Amino acid sequence: MLAGIPRPASVPVTRISDVVKHTATSVVTIERFIIEQEKLHPAATGELSGLLYDLALAAKMIANKVRSAGLADILGATDLENVQGERQQKLDVLANEIIIKALDHGGRLCAMASEEEPGIIDIPPNFPCGKYCLLFDPLDGSSNIDVNVPVGTIFSVVRKITPGSRGEMEDMLQRGRQQVAAGYVIYGSSTMLVYTTGQGAHGFTLDPSLGEFLLSHPNIRTPDAGRYLSVNDSYYTQWEPNVKNLMSYYRGQDGNRQPMSTRYVGSLVADFHRNLLGGGLFAYPANRRNKRGKLRLLYEASPLAFIVEQAGGAASDGQQRILDIQPTELHQRTPLFIGSANDVDAARKMLGDAKSASSVSAVGSVGA
Ligand code: AHG
Ligand code: MN
Ligand code: MN
Numbered sequence: 494m495l496a497g498i499p500r501p502a503s504v505p506v507t508r509i510s511d512v513v514k515h516t517a518t519s520v521v522t523i524e525r526f527i528i529e530q531e532k533l534h535p536a537a538t539g540e541l542s543g544l545l546y547d548l549a550l551a552a553k554m555i556a557n558k559v560r561s562a563g564l565a566d567i568l569g570a571t572d573l574e575n576v577q578g579e580r581q582q583k584l585d586v587l588a589n590e591i592i593i594k595a596l597d598h599g600g601r602l603c604a605m606a607s608e609e610e611p612g613i614i615d616i617p618p619n620f621p622c623g624k625y626c627l628l629f630d631p632l633d634g635s636s637n638i639d640v641n642v643p644v645g646t647i648f649s650v651v652r653k654i655t656p657g658s659r660g661e662m663e664d665m666l667q668r669g670r671q672q673v674a675a676g677y678v679i680y681g682s683s684t685m686l687v688y689t690t691g692q693g694a695h696g697f698t699l700d701p702s703l704g705e706f707l708l709s710h711p712n713i714r715t716p717d718a719g720r721y722l723s724v725n726d727s728y729y730t731q732w733e734p735n736v737k738n739l740m741s742y743y744r745g746q747d748g749n750r751q752p753m754s755t756r757y758v759g760s761l762v763a764d765f766h767r768n769l770l771g772g773g774l775f776a777y778p779a780n781r782r783n784k785r786g787k788l789r790l791l792y793e794a795s796p797l798a799f800i801v802e803q804a805g806g807a808a809s810d811g812q813q814r815i816l817d818i819q820p821t822e823l824h825q826r827t828p829l830f831i832g833s834a835n836d837v838d839a840a841r842k843m844l845g846d847a848k849s850a851s852s853v854s855a856v857g858s859v860g861a
Contacts (some may be wrong), residue, residue, distance in 0.1 A: 521707060521708035522571060522703075522707060523708070524546055524550050526695065527542045529694050530692065533692065535842065540600075540601045541625065541673060543599055544601040544623075544650065545599050547595050548592075548595070549697075551595035553684075553704065554595070554647060556684040558584060558587055559584065559638070559644060560680075562584055564579070584644075585609060588632040588646065589609040592646070592648075593607070593614060594682060596627060596823075597617060598617075599623070603616065603622040603623055603653045603660035604627075604631070604661070606615060606791070607629055607630070607792070608630045608631065608789060608792060611660070613660060613662060613665065614658075621766075622658040624652060624653050625652060625750070626646070626654065627649070627651060628650075628796075628856075629647060629648040630645075630789070630792045631646055632646060632649055632763060632809075633646065633677075633764060633793065636759070637760050638761055640759060641760065643680060643681035643763040644676050644763075645679045645763065646762075647677045647761075647796050648795040648796060650673050650675065651673060665820075665823055666819075666822075668765040668816065668817060669794075669796075669818065673690065673801040674690070675795070676688030676800070677762050680764050685697065685698050685710075685810070686699070686701035686706050688841060689803040690799050691803065693770075694803040695708065695711050695712065695713065696710030696711075700701050710770075710853075715768070715770070715804040715832070715833055715835055716771075718836060719753065719770055719834050720753060720754055721753060721754055721756045721774070722740075722756070722776070723755070723756055723758070723776065724740065724775065725757055728758075728778075732778060732781075733779075735844055739778075740776075741838070742748055742843065743776075756773075761793060763773065765832075769801060772833050773834055774830060774831070774832035774836035774837065774840075775831050776843075779811075786827055790825045790826065790827040791824075793818055794814065794815050794831070798815035801831055806831070807834045808830070808837060809845075810827045810829065811842045811845060813845075815827065816830070
């Protein structure tokens with residue numbers, strides 16, 4: 494038995510008593526919640542609040558586009574679109590543009606970076622610059638769009654650290670623990686936005702009739718050990734032996750724990766969101782072909798790591814805490830083990846200890 498790793502408990506996620514009960518005459522909108530949170534910081538200027546509200550607007554715009562994704566071909570043939578000269582765009586390119594245009598003019602940002610753009614996205618010279626940088630994955634899991642499977646948006650906000658008004662690469666390449674806010678939107682059976690500014694992780698559900706995100710999951714807490722394992726098994730032959738051992742442990746194949754249930758959507762946001770609420774682990778290990786895995790540190794792993802830690806979970810690359818990694822490149826990749834704290838701890842022990850012992854047999858002795 495792995496020392497210190499208890500068997501998973503069937504702890505319910507967000508307790509039902511934690512879920513806000515709106516009444517017919519009183520709801521907590523995301524705007525109201527953001528303003529209430531801002532009051533906790535007497536020195537706050539309102540810039541971060543404005544930025545979060547702009548992001549919520551962008552999320553609603555993207556949600557609209559995602560909802561009609563299956564109609565793209567039909568709508569693309571209408572006269573209206575022809576007259577306006579619009580062409581159908583790939584949804585991830587569209588989502589990228591929506592976010593940039595919703596955020597570039599408000600005077601809150603000094604620069605942005607996106608999965609869809611190779612370098613820093615400057616604020617246009619005719620707009621004022623602010624003190625924050627935004628890094629984002631406009632549409633996560635975009636290969637799932639055509640088959641009507643949930644996709645998402647992920648974002649990270651850091652404070653500008655260089656002098657001058659324009660954002661620079663040094664501003665972007667900050668450790669995840671420097672984030673001042675992070676969040677994701679899941680476009681699923683409902684649209685949800687989950688974010689943190691370091692005072693818990695809070696979830697909002699879009700009420701389509703009001704066009705507003707309403708507080709539905711305040712203070713999300715993730716179970717310490719989870720039910721679900723999310724990993725793409727097709728890389729099995731590419732994994733190093735210590736990763737294979739770890740996956741055998743999660744599956745209960747080594748007899749040291751009850752097996753986890755496998756769930757893999759292929760949209761990080763969707764897999765992460767389910768595990769955050771239900772407990773479990775998302776793993777995208779390095780493999781022989783992709784030595785640093787696939788997922789991007791700055792706008793996939795780091796923001797979700799900030800959220801999961803705020804919810805009582807953990808995130809590691811197998812060697813160190815995701816939030817402690819010093820980035821060196823904008824589009825840097827990282828192996829990722831994220832979710833319930835005990836399950837991430839197992840990865841850290843079986844992969845981290847393995848590295849220091851530099852022997853697979855040493856891992857086996859830990860795991861067996
Ligand atoms: P993106 O659509 O932003 O490029 O991200 C796709 C990512 C992530 O959402 C998902 O978890 C992972 O790719 C799936 O990769 P595999 O197909 O290799 O499992
Ligand atoms: Mn992605
Ligand atoms: Mn993407």
